[in-house]
Amino acid sequence: MADISPALVKELREKTGAGMMDCKKALTETNGDLEAAIDWLRKKGLSAAAKKSGRVAAEGLIGISYRGSQGALVEVNAETDFVGRNESFQAFVRNAADLALSTKGDLEALKKAAYPNSGKTVEEELTHLVATIGENMALRRAAYLDVSQGVVIPYIHNAAAPGLGRLGVLVALESSAPQEKLEPLAKQIAMHIAASHPIALNIDAVNPAEIERERAIFREQALASGKPVEFVDKMVEGRLRKFYEEVVLEEQVFVMDGKTRVKDVVAGASKDLGQPVKLIGFIRFGLGEGIEKNQTDFAAEVAAQLGK
Secondary structure, X not given: OOOOOHHHHHHHHHHHOOOHXXXXXXXXXXXXXXXXXXXXXXXXXXXXXXXXXXXXXXXXXXXXXXXXXXXXXXXXXXXXXXXXXXHHHHHHHHHHHHHHHHOXXXXXXXXXXXXXXXXXXXXXXXXXXXXXXXXXXXXXXXEEEEOOOEEEEEEEEOOOEOOEEOEEXXXXXXXXXXXXXXXXXXXXXXXXXXXXXXXXXXXXXXXXXXXXXXXXXXXXXXXXXXXXXHHHXXXXXXXXXXXXXXXXXXXXXXXXOOOOEHHHHHHHHHHHHOOOOEEEXXXXXXXXXXXXXXXXXXXXXXXXXXOO
């Protein structure tokens, strides 16, 4: 049997919202496997979380850059939120986003790219910035989106400065319709994505492993409900449809009107503009997604320093 540490129980509780004893039992039943324990709690109806997710804890900024039919996002992390207000740090994130356009979101290529007016690479400039500001920093990720014809539109939620913030979205619409007609629709879809956090563009784009995971959980829940076995498959498929409506962009209800699915909004735009409009992709970066921040007991830290 695996040694179930209090720290592991605490982590599971934070991820799921389940009770302490339920978390300990889940970890015991799954031999200390955190992901399996999350599924165990969900199957038993004891998890308050719909999906696995780490607490958003890393600081820094999301940077966004776009030019007509192409756009790029970068995430640069730092230790404290104060750094996000530092002008030198903001300039670095903004330049990194601009360079991500030319490197097409390739993170390693971006790190090796020449940083403007410095004689350094992007990676070397970041190292210099770390020494100057005195905090650990990391260029964590970059992404790129383009269309052959149409628009790529950005959205920054609660911007800290132009093109910089804690949440950034890019949306790509492919169409021969006039750009000025496409931009308002793309902006609304980007705002929808910021609010609704879809994980895939359409059902076909959902990771098959994720579907099978959900299917297995829904099946156990259906069997546990006491309904006749012949109804289980229908119950599972019904819950899968609901799952798609929650996490697939095209299947989500558009937040702007609260009733129309996103795919139907795009179809309606095609009709109104007299030209086919296709939603071909999106990128959503939330600052610190999936990064756990070290929790410090300040009182204990002070006591330790005082030798108590």
